[in-house]
Amino acid sequence: MVSLILASSSPFRKTLLAKLGLTFEAYSPKIDESRKKGETPEQLVYRLAQEKAKEIAKTHHGLIIASDQVATLAHGKNTDDEILTKPKNHENAIKQLQKSSGNIVTFLTSLTLLNTNTNNIQTKVETFKVVFKDLSIEQIAYYLKKETPYNCAGSFKSESLGISLFKRMIGNDPNSLVGLPLIQLITMLENEGISILTDNN
Secondary structure: OOOEEEEOOOHHHHHHHHOOOOOOEEEOOOOOOOOOOOOOHHHHHHHHHHHHHHHHHOOOOOEEEEEEEEEEEOOOOOOOOEEEOOOOOHHHHHHHHHHHOOOEEEEEEEEEEEEOOOOEEEEEEEEEEEEEOOOOHHHHHHHHHHHOOOOOOOOOOOOOHHHHHEEEEEEOOHHHHHOOOHHHHHHHHHHOOOOOOOOOO
16 A cells, blocks of 8 residues: 655644544654745645645655645735734733634635655645634633643634634534545545545555
8 A cells, every 4th residue: 555644743633634544654844834925825725735745755755645724814805814823822812812702713724635656636725614602801711721722723722622612613524624624635535546435545
């Protein structure tokens, strides 16, 4: 079987990929993730997923899985969507969640599968929307104290207590919200002759 490689050091993406029961190795790509001038959030994550896969392809061979994600908050028709980065600290997390309160945050999660043997590359961007409840400062502070999601885009972990912040979720694959669109990945793997539902892996 061809080697399966995850181009990521994210423990969340490793956990998601492990759900498929496939054997894989994981390596962290070292690339510049800065946003280019005039680049939309969708263009940004599309490019970064491909760049991550190609970086790992310089030293490893097989099927390389790469992903990138941004969270965006709309501010109206005449302004660009704001990209919600990882807050890094308590103060920034409070500000992010106050902005998100009562609003819709859109997650754009890119997925690339690169076959180094054929140079075939598949890339797709999944959209997933989260409708936030109207949150009080007390609720926000309590949540941050309980979960300290300072290394998570948007200041929450949807796979745990962060779900309590939401009124509704809109999208095809909740895994994409965590960081790896598994439904789309299964389709991409099938395009490369790998079926999750057989022993021929």
